[in-house]
Amino acid sequence: MDAAEFRKRGKEMVDYVADYLEKIDKRQVFPDVEPGYLRPLIPDCAPQDPESFEDVFKDIEKIIMPGVTHWHSPYFFAYFPAASSFPALLADILCGGIGCVGFSWAASPACTELETVVLDWLGKMINLPEEFLAGKDGQGGGVIQGSASEATLVSLLAARTKTIRRVQSEKPEVTEAEIMGRLVAYASDQAHSSVERAALISGVKIKSVPSDERFTVCGSALKKVLEEDKAAGLIPFFFCATLGTTPCCSFDKLLELGPLCNRENIWMHIDAAYAGSAFICPEFRHLLNGVEFADSFNFNPHKWLLVNFDCSAMWVKKRSDLIGAFKLEPLYLQHHHQESGLVTDYRHWQIPLGRRFRSLKLWFVLRMYGVTGLQEHIRKHVRLSHQFERLVLQDERFEICAEVILGLVCFRLKGSNELNKALLKTINDAKKIHLVPCHLREKFVLRFAICSRTVECAHVQFAWQHISQLATELLETWEPNQQQQQEQEQC
């Protein structure tokens, strides 16, 4: 394919994507396919000779679309939102075209420098303390990671290295292996599984800190486990606080946890993967109070700030801590600007070596929406979740299971977990909307997350009526069974 054909086909693809997104509400949100559906539809081997674009293009509707879960459908209320916007799509076309691999400043200065500056923009939008910004000669700064999981891992690794060095400087006779065996990381029992995974990867212990009745970790809960562990000879070194937990969007108490971590020489990382975008609205910024005690902070513009995946924004107070955990410098990656204070080699800030020009899409989105446009997006989602909450509360058969703070509503039928599992199954089997569940303590709970950029009141209204009707049908057949069960239990 030459440039001339690319011009033609590229425009057709742009139209295809525009059509897809304009009419996405007409598609069934969750696909009908069964596992293994795709393999019989395509050949066993790559073709020997080139196929035409037309042949490939027609397979999109024939082979791909029947198996797509439509994350941008206004009937998609599962997981958390995956961001999508036209400015981000435009920037990604440019990113692909430039196609640089920005692992060092010299590998593409614009790629590195735009990232640093635009992360300062974003940091200012959420009023991050000055120490986290790169500025012209700051010790901190921001970086775009691929995912919050990577941000957590990178901060845990930085904390691990820093702690090993500190302990070894205090007690030179202790080996690194001995220290590793005594290190403990902590996170809420509501924290994302990626925190446990980061500890697993890094070869250190991790412990859950019990959250309270609001699914929040407070200072005293952390203090208690720290004291027990220190008494047992362990070395607490890392705490991952969550702002906006995945199950129910609860918030750990930074203002209690932060000073405790600082006193105990524990690196505090804040994972605000979903909730972080809301902090651009002054009315939600208080949820971030206490960030001044943190060593690193992360949230995902690719979740809720209209920047297509992947764009996970991470800031550290001391970039030297990150670099210290990673820096290895072979000659083919050195360049003569390396010693300058202005130069950032982002490969020392992340797990992979290569990186795309991802700051372009953040830059496009921030400029083409403006702060006010993005605030409107967040506020609309929060308004819609409260609309859904009110609808649930008006129906006595249902209960709300956690405080609705941002765009997530956790709800369930009053009754058994089995009943709620059955409700979720009927909802997802009907495929008019799509939800996923969570556990809150012993309760099986349905999560209703406002996701799509284009979701409106009417979609939420529809979703509720649909859920409510399915619940009515379910309860009609369910209650006798349940009564039978209860009678059996009483016998």
Next chain:
Amino acid sequence: MDAAEFRKRGKEMVDYVADYLEKIDKRQVFPDVEPGYLRPLIPDCAPQDPESFEDVFKDIEKIIMPGVTHWHSPYFFAYFPAASSFPALLADILCGGIGCVGFSWAASPACTELETVVLDWLGKMINLPEEFLAGKDGQGGGVIQGSASEATLVSLLAARTKTIRRVQSEKPEVTEAEIMGRLVAYASDQAHSSVERAALISGVKIKSVPSDERFTVCGSALKKVLEEDKAAGLIPFFFCATLGTTPCCSFDKLLELGPLCNRENIWMHIDAAYAGSAFICPEFRHLLNGVEFADSFNFNPHKWLLVNFDCSAMWVKKRSDLIGAFKLEPLYLQHHHQESGLVTDYRHWQIPLGRRFRSLKLWFVLRMYGVTGLQEHIRKHVRLSHQFERLVLQDERFEICAEVILGLVCFRLKGSNELNKALLKTINDAKKIHLVPCHLREKFVLRFAICSRTVECAHVQFAWQHISQLATELLETWEPNQQQQQEQEQC
């Protein structure tokens, strides 16, 4: 921006990218900017109100392009190639439009299933042993990682978990921390820095195995270090063989190393990040002989197989080994198809949780080029590197520093490292072409890598004439200085 405006602007962006790539040879390959150039060119903060697309668009040429290193210029001979092709760009537009996050089968069945099948295609193209393919019920299979660094890390982690479990089952009294402290990974002294980094992240020791005069690790070299380390009570568990090292594209001797690793219960991972693409040509496939002894294998279609970054293809013989190192299963990520043998949840195969629909671009490229089209691309690059090699060999002032096997030529002026550093500096300061250096033992060497999809004989010819002329100018001023130095040294 609504869909109607996206149609218009998307087409303008497609044209911009087509223009950029068509006329990239007119741009200076390496930028003129100094560190810190970008910050003064843009505002301190994100705009409060939306800006127009025109405003953003005109900043591409004004702010971004002056700081871009043009990786796709036919005058770019640095690092290794970063792949780029029009079919891949088209697929990435589609990938952005669909915008699913394919962490599990249910999160988008097409995203998962296409990846599995297309990696079988690619595996067959390089004649990987059947055990590495997923097929309908295989124990192995392929996955797209973001980078070779991640593939190495993931395989090292799988090996670590497997070894810890094995040792603990043999000696239940030994703690995990003790085992961790005794684990050792190995790689060539020519291996990529990401291998050392993977060990650092995983908290295990790593040792370099000395390569021979051809920069190759042979079986006896590994055997020697293994015996020393086992005698010292260490536990060798992982060897990363390199096919196509970064400094000089040398190849470790798989047929000697593989059986040794198998005998010693050592996980053998093969990193063929650059060279792997060449194995689609029958005349280069012999370089992969011995892969049958490996546990995991990786190469980067985003380097040399015309699939834009990021697309790093990795295969394992036993997918359960990867999953065993990672699997954590919170309820919100469970789905009712989970137990089926046909279902793959790729989040258990990788470091991040989220993932884009990257198999689309691999699928588009394989189909629109066909195997023959991709073979032509590889063969052209290898032909051009041999053309450059011949030009170097015809000039008695220069020497070739390592066997030219694929698309990389390592060369230098006969003389001191200082002389060659000066030559590289004059080349890169002139900015007509761009190269990076490496060290081969004590020698400072220039790397000439055939990179661009559009590079032709004429560009290589031009590059050589330019280098040769700069060498002539340098030697005219250099020789007296050098003689002086030598005289001083003799005094």
